[in-house]
Amino acid sequence: MNHIEQIDQLVRHAVIPISGLLSLLMPANSRVGFGIKRLDGRYRLANQAIEQLLCQGTGRLTGRSECDILPPDRVERLAHCDQLITDGAPAACVEINLPANGEQSRPYLWLKLPVLGTDQRLQSIASVIHEISSPQASSALHQTLDRLQQVNQQLQRTVIELEQVASTDKLTGAWNRRRLEECARKEMDRLQRYGQPLSMILIDIDFFKAINDHNGHHAGDQVLQALAVLLQGRLRGSDSLARWGGEEFVILCSDTRRASAAILAERLRQQIAAETFLVIGQLTVSMGVAECRPGESWEEWFERADQALYRAKSAGRNQVQVAPPAATADSMKDCVIGSFVQLVWHSAYECGDELVDRGHRLLFADANELLSAILSGQAAASVDEIIDRLLADVLQHFHDEESVILAAGFPGTAEHLLLHRQLVDQGLTLVDAYRTGKQGVGDVFQFLAYEVVTKHMLGADREFFPFLRAQASSAFRQGAGVAAATPPQHADQSAPATPGDLLCEA
Structure with missing residues (x-):
């Protein structure tokens, strides 16, 4: 490897502190020239060797530029090196002929290096010049570069080892708590800035103390290591695994809604339960999302x-249990998953109109059926069929609801119809994206269960509840009663669930 390749490799693998170059490369009797010039091209530091090479007894180099003392052809070649440094290159080299003590020109290696400020911006450009044919200078520089290269490699290995120790769990190789919190805070900042969703899965090994008590702590360590390997091999590229401490692990799920994280958690739970671990055999975990x-x-x-x-x-x-979304007065509760999450129907969600309430209960049942199909690993065709039916039920319910609130004289009917149109458009667009592989099935469930059922049905719909309840109460007082609503045409395909059918208390 020649000097140019050595120097280039050295500066590419680590930046040599420019303040140390002078003492490292230029001993008192050195014939190696060294200087530093400002970005305007004028030198502000120069040793005796570089002044002898460039000035040839015509004065000092400080305050002068290369174009003041060198022929245009050489200045042009050096200017090209300067441009490379300005563009961000870690080093630039050129072989150039320079006169030496009034004698015929000799070939020199001119190395240029960037001098960066504390803000990592280019402040100055350093020059190191030595005679290529000089055995003494060549040998000295060769030895110095070899020594720096060895030290540099050792420093890099040390830095990697220290970073590994500082950011990973020694036993399992997963991230440690420090690394997890650092990454989580960055992702949370991305959520604040750009609205990218972020979810967490907290995992705890069931009866881990009994494993240690009956089989010894070494067996417990083996279980932790094996579980970390299993989890790491089944996560998506955007997910990150960390050991929180003891028998607890955390999965950080970037760009992921709670429904998708719940699906991932349930699949992992099933895979862990189906695995056979050395010494202990079967193992189960509990998860919070x-x-x-x-x-x-x-x-x-x-x-x-x-x-x-x-x-x-x-x-x-x-x-698996899923933490509820942002709290609202009538927010739905998440039930124990067991095998799946259920949306819980409460009588407080009823508006008093049988047609509207029946549609709401049907959408609850549809959403539960969809998530159950996803989590139980049903075939894609079966999941697609449920999605189609859910969309059809949404359309039918919106149609029925619009006729009811229009007849009731609800003053916000026009605005409510507009909300329906927007939700339908968003739903159709999302399902199209799902069909083409651009969106996951978890995103479809998240939209239908949260945007349509939770936010709209238990949010915007509640604005017309008083009108329907007042109308029903007035009809009852007049003895007219409430006419039985005609069920939707599709109701015979999926009988409406009662509150007792959907209630699932942990």
């Missing part, structure tokens, strides 16, 4: 995931 809320602190987010995990353990272990 939480989606980060905008403006929420790391501690608040983790606490909600931890509470969901506690509910999973209290309800019998070997299951």
Whole structure:
């Protein structure tokens, strides 16, 4: 390897502190020239060797530029090196002939290096010049570069080892708590800035203390290592696994809504339960899932995931619990998954009109059926059929609801119809994207279950509830009663669920 290749490799692998170059490369009797010039091209530091080479007894180099003392052809070649440094190159070299003590020109190697400020911006350009044919200078520089290269490689290995120790769990190789929190805070900032969703899965090994007590701590360590390998091999590229401590792990799910995170958690739970671990055989885990809320602190987010995990353990272990979304007066509750999440119907959601209430209950049942199909691993064709039916039920319900609120004289009917149109358009667009592989099935469920059922049905719909309840009460007082509503044409395909059918308390 020649000197140019050595120097280039050295500076590419690590930046040599420019303040140390002078003492490292230029001993008192050195014939190696060294200087530093400002970005305007004028030198502000030069040793004796570079002044002898460039000035040839015509004065000092400080305050002068290369174009003041060198022929235009050589200045042009050096200017090209300067441009490379300005463009961000770690080094630039050129072989150039220079006169030496009034003698005939000799070939020199001219190396240029960037001098960066504390803000990592280019401040100056350093020059190192030595005679290529000089055995003494060549040997000295060769030895110095070899020594620097060895030290540099050792420093790099040390830095990598220190970073590995500082950011990973020694036993499992997963991230440690420090690395997890650093990454989580960056992702939370991305949520605040760009609205990208973010979810967390908190995992706890069931009855881990019994594993240690009956089989020894070495067996417990083997279980932790094997579980980390299993989880790491089944995560998506955007997911990150960390060991939180003891028998607890955390999966950070970037760009993921709570419904998709719940699907991932349930699949992992099933895969772990089906695995055979050395010494102990079967193993189960409990999981808590939480989606980060905008403006929420790391501690608040983790606490909600931890509470969901506690509910999973209290309800019998070997299951997934999902933390509820942002709290509202009538927000739906998430039930124990067991095998799947259910949306819970409460009588408080009824508006008093049988046609509207029946449509709402049917959408609850459809959403539960969809998530059950997803989590149980049903064939894509079966999932697609449920999605089609859910969309058809949404369209039918919107049509029925519009006729009811129009007849009731609800003053916000026009605005409500517009909301229906927007939700339908969004739903159709999302399903089209799902069909073409651009969106996951979890995103479809998230939209239908959260945007349509939770936000709209239990949010915007409640604005017309008083009108329908007042109308029903007035009709009852007049003895007219409430006419039985004609069920939708598709109701015979899926009988409407009663509150008791959908209620699933942990």
